[in-house]
Amino acid sequence: MLSTKRSDRALPTFISLLVIGVLLMTFDVRLDGGGVVGVLRSGTQAIVSPMQRLAAYVVNPVANALDSLSNVASLSERNAALAAQLAETQAALIASQDDRAKLELLEQIYELDADEEQLGRTIANVIGAVDAALLIDKGTRDGVLVGQPVVDTNGYVVGSVKSASSGSATILPITATREGLTVLIGAQTGTLVSKAFSSELGLEMNLDVFTAREPVLAGDRVLTSAASTDYPAGLPVGEVLEDASPESTSLTSTVRPFVDPETLRFVVVLAWPPDPVTAATDDTIPEETTATTIADEAGTTTTTTTTPEGDG
Amino acid sequence: MRGRTVLVIGLTVVVAIVIQTTLFGRLRVVTPDLVMLIGILLALTRVRPEAVLAVAFISGLIMDLLGASIIGLRAVVYTTIAYIAVRTKERAELGRVTIAVWSGLLTLVGVVLLLLVGTLFGQAGVVGGGAVRVMILVPLANLVVAALLAPTFVRLVDHDRTALRYP
Numbered sequence: 288m289l290s291t292k293r294s295d296r297a298l299p300t301f302i303s304l305l306v307i308g309v310l311l312m313t314f315d316v317r318l319d320g321g322g323v324v325g326v327l328r329s330g331t332q333a334i335v336s337p338m339q340r341l342a343a344y345v346v347n348p349v350a351n352a353l354d355s356l357s358n359v360a361s362l363s364e365r366n367a368a369l370a371a372q373l374a375e376t377q378a379a380l381i382a383s384q385d386d387r388a389k390l391e392l393l394e395q396i397y398e399l400d401a402d403e404e405q406l407g408r409t410i411a412n413v414i415g416a417v418d419a420a421l422l423i424d425k426g427t428r429d430g431v432l433v434g435q436p437v438v439d440t441n442g443y444v445v446g447s448v449k450s451a452s453s454g455s456a457t458i459l460p461i462t463a464t465r466e467g468l469t470v471l472i473g474a475q476t477g478t479l480v481s482k483a484f485s486s487e488l489g490l491e492m493n494l495d496v497f498t499a500r501e502p503v504l505a506g507d508r509v510l511t512s513a514a515s516t517d518y519p520a521g522l523p524v525g526e527v528l529e530d531a532s533p534e535s536t537s538l539t540s541t542v543r544p545f546v547d548p549e550t551l552r553f554v555v556v557l558a559w560p561p562d563p564v565t566a567a568t569d570d571t572i573p574e575e576t577t578a579t580t581i582a583d584e585a586g587t588t589t590t591t592t593t594t595p596e597g598d599g
Numbered sequence: 600m601r602g603r604t605v606l607v608i609g610l611t612v613v614v615a616i617v618i619q620t621t622l623f624g625r626l627r628v629v630t631p632d633l634v635m636l637i638g639i640l641l642a643l644t645r646v647r648p649e650a651v652l653a654v655a656f657i658s659g660l661i662m663d664l665l666g667a668s669i670i671g672l673r674a675v676v677y678t679t680i681a682y683i684a685v686r687t688k689e690r691a692e693l694g695r696v697t698i699a700v701w702s703g704l705l706t707l708v709g710v711v712l713l714l715l716v717g718t719l720f721g722q723a724g725v726v727g728g729g730a731v732r733v734m735i736l737v738p739l740a741n742l743v744v745a746a747l748l749a750p751t752f753v754r755l756v757d758h759d760r761t762a763l764r765y766p
Contacts, residue, residue, distance in 0.1 A: 297648035301682040304656045308678065311660075311671030312720055324670055331664035335616065342621040350625035416624030417666030449667045459667045465721050 320449070325433070328450040328457075332426075336455035340424055343414035351552075406519065407558030410440075413551050414455070419463035421446075421548060425556065426454045436518045436557045443545040444468075444524045445554055447517055456556075460548040461524070462490050469515040470524055472496065472503050476512050479524065479542055492542045494527065499538035503527050509542050519559050604646065607756055612637060612658045620665055630733075631740035632706060634658050638677045639705050639741075640749050642684035643692065643763065644756045655681035668722045676716060680709040698749045698763070703742030710737050 315324050393399075409430055411423035425431050437445045437458050446460035461468050467478040477496035494509070507527040513520035523545055531540035615633040623630055638655030642648070659677035663670045684705055691701035714730055750763040 297652065297682065297685055300649040300652050301678060304652055304678045305675060308656065308671040308675035311674070312669050315669040315671065316720060327670070328664050331661060335620075335661070335665060338613070338617045339621050342617045346618075346622040346625065350622060353626055353629075413625075415621040417620050417662060418668055420667035422620060422624070422665070457665070457667055463667070 325450060329452040332450065332452035332455050332457070336422075336424075336426070336452060339414050339422060339455065343412070343424070347412075347414075409556040409558070411456070411554055411556060413554060416549075417457075419460055419548065420449060421458040421460065421551065421554070423456050423458060423554060423556075424454070426452050426456050428453045430558060431456045431556050434517070436522070436559050437554050438522060438557060439546050439551060440553055440555060441545075442522065442555075444511060444518060444522050445546050445548060445551065448556060458548075458554060460546075462492060462544060462548065467495075468518070468524070469512045470494070471510045471512040471520075472507055472527065473501070475499060475501065475503070476514055477509075477538075479509065490544050490547055491528065492525070492544060494531075494538075494540045494542045496533075496538040498536055499533035502530060502532040503538065503540055504530050519557065603758070604756060608641070608646070608654055611752070611756075612654065612661075616658065616661055616665070619662070628736070629740055630736050631744045632709070632737050633744070634662055634673075635677055635680060635706060635709050636702060636741050636744060637752075638681040639684045639702050640745065640752050641756070642681060642688045643698070643749065643753050645759075646756065648685040651685055652678050652681050668717065669720050672717055672720065672722060673713070676709055676712045679712060680705050683708065692763075695746055695750065695763075699742045699746035702745035702749065703738045706741040707734065707738040710734050 318324050320328075407430065409425050411425035411429075411431070413421050414424050415422040423431075431448060431451050433448050433451055435448045437447060439445055444461060446458050446462075446464065449457045449459040451457070461479065462481050464481060467480045470477055470479050472494070475496050475498070477494050480493045480495065482491055482493060494503070496503070505527055509524045509526060511518040511520055511522040511524060525542045525544040528541040528543050531538050612634070615637050619633045623633070637658065638651065641651045641654060644651075646654075655677040656674045659672075659674035660670065662673045662677075666673075687701070687705075691698050710733055714734075753762045754760055
């Protein structure tokens with residue numbers, strides 16, 4: 288039997304709140320997270336984040352301890368695997384140091400300037416999570432802006448900044464985003480899409496290549512593509528899990544991302560594009576420098592040179 | 600509602616949100632939904648049903664604003680669960696075990712609703728990672744937390760030491 292005592296006004300209240308909730312959802316979808324919704328998110332984060340930071344000081348050691356306890360069974364196996372991985376990495380490091388020394392020598396000989404464009408990086412602690420989203424302890428005052436790409440400490444793609452307040456930000460991992468991520472597999476460009484309602488514990492994403500020319504093989508590395516507007520090119524995303532051959536002109540496979548967002552303790556937010564103004568103007572075709580030469584009747588020539596504006 | 604009741608509920612909601620987004624955001628094995636549970640357990644108190652719904656809505660809205668899902672998703676789901684809780688609370692007030700099972704079942708309905716409404720609004724990826732795991736673990740965790748804390752919570756909100764005492 289359902290209780291009706293003291294619930295006379297409960298039904299109208301319930302319906303009113305339901306309508307408000309659906310309206311809010313519709314607004315959010317229509318505004319795509321921007322406008323008033325973005326301001327509301329930032330404001331709430333600004334209020335709650337100091338408490339979350341405080342709680343994180345207490346919670347993080349406890350969470351780490353509990354995590355360690357849950358992993359204790361597989362600790363010896365992981366130790367052995369890590370030792371082997373360390374030996375391989377050290378060998379690779381020595382080889383790369385040799386190559387680097389040769390490169391520097393050649394650069395000195397040929398008087399080349401190393402044109403390494405370093406992206407600004409902000410290292411942040413993961414202080415919590417809501418659903419799939421991660422909360423970090425860096426915000427706009429640290430240079431973290433909405434839309435910036437986020438990688439882990441190894442440089443593997445994690446996701447992007449969904450919202451940011453002055454002292455905190457929310458990261459939406461690639462495995463949870465609705466939008467596809469444009470990636471490169473070998474010489475082919477494809478799209479990674481998250482799997483909805485994944486019932487498996489492991490992380491997997493669907494890979495679609497619509498203009499497939501060659502098969503993809505298990506173990507192939509998937510990198511961010513230069514065609515992506517959200518990430519710099521060449522960042523490692525994951526690896527192909529199963530072989531797939533083109534059917535007609537398309538190809539579908541499964542990719543396991545290198546990063547499991549649930550295990551992250553630190554992330555790196557990349558200041559990308561380095562200069563948003565430059566990036567915006569780079570999209571437009573630059574005006575060529577032109578020279579027009581006009582010869583007059585007296586035989587003298589006038590040359591007019593046109594150069595692009597100096598804002599890009 | 601008296602001022603002290605408002606203060607207790609407000610503090611409880613804030614503490615629940617902070618713990619939910621920090622401790623339980625980090626631990627993926629033990630994952631109760633404390634904020635949803637507060638909406639459920641408030642139905643057992645002497646707080647007016649409209650106020651229970653309002654608290655559930657506002658706390659859900661704050662969770663939406665802190666996360667990456669669309670705004671209103673949790674607010675709608677938490678309000679719905681709080682309404683079901685208000686309408687069915689007499690079935691639960693039989694004992695500590697009944698309250699725990701009732702809370703667990705309502706949480707299960709809440710999680711399923713969250714996944715369904717989330718999917719309707721294209722949020723399956725945000726809220727639906729490991730759907731089966733979430734549908735099993737969250738209600739179980741809420742059941743345990745309700746068994747442990749429900750009487751204390753009700754006594755605290757109602758300022759009544761005799762509330763929810765069973766032989």
